Amino acid sequence: MLYVIFRFLLRVIYTVLFRLEAKDLHHIPADGPVILASNHISNLDPPTIGVKVPRKVYFMAKEELFKVPVLGPLIRSFGAFPVKRGGVSKDAIKSGITLLKEGNVMGIFPEGSRSNAGAAKKGAAMIALRSGATIVPVAIVGGYKLFRKTRVCYGKPIILTEIIDESSSDVLEQVTEVMMSRIAELIKENQ
Numbered sequence: 001m002l003y004v005i006f007r008f009l010l011r012v013i014y015t016v017l018f019r020l021e022a023k024d025l026h027h028i029p030a031d032g033p034v035i036l037a038s039n040h041i042s043n044l045d046p047p048t049i050g051v052k053v054p055r056k057v058y059f060m061a062k063e064e065l066f067k068v069p070v071l072g073p074l075i076r077s078f079g080a081f082p083v084k085r086g087g088v089s090k091d092a093i094k095s096g097i098t099l100l101k102e103g104n105v106m107g108i109f110p111e112g113s114r115s116n117a118g119a120a121k122k123g124a125a126m127i128a129l130r131s132g133a134t135i136v137p138v139a140i141v142g143g144y145k146l147f148r149k150t151r152v153c154y155g156k157p158i159i160l161t162e163i164i165d166e167s168s169s170d171v172l173e174q175v176t177e178v179m180m181s182r183i184a185e186l187i188k189e190n191q
Contacts, residue, residue, distance in 0.1 A: 100131035139186035
């Protein structure tokens with residue numbers, strides 16, 4: 001219930017402050033496991049890609065945030081779960097795969113952090129492959145300038161069975177490249 005209330009409030013705030021426009025929400029499957037894989041430009045990105053989505057979106061968040069009084073329990077109630085930064089967080093990966101196998105939607109920033117722009121890690125691909133989730137590429141375009149339009153664009157789903165070349169020695173790299181190229185195409189098309 002708290003999630004629904006805050007999502008409504010955030011929709012109003014984002015609409016007023018950033019004139020947020022969600023484009024092609026119909027690309028997000030109505031059920032089943034889905035990964036929303038997005039570029040990462042700001043700390044505002046998680047609510048941006050999830051606020052207009054009709055399904056609840058879960059996110060990994062750096063574990064330090066969960067230690068902050070009030071903020072920690074609040075973001076946990078919104079569906080965030082902790083991830084250790086600086087290495088592979090097996091617990092976070094297991095949590096993500098479990099959420100997806102339960103048919104949920106998870107938001108992921110393949111670059112890992114805002115400072116890593118363009119350099120994607122393979123974690124999102126691994127989670128998608130192990131969970132059987134559909135990947136929906138997402139692009140946040142326009143930045144976060146007050147009273148100027150920010151767009152969040154949802155691309156056509158990436159069906160893993162259609163893109164994987166079985167003869168490839170590195171399937172994770174292959175999926176990561178397709179995912180990042182689709183995000184880049186969305187950014188270019190919507191600038």
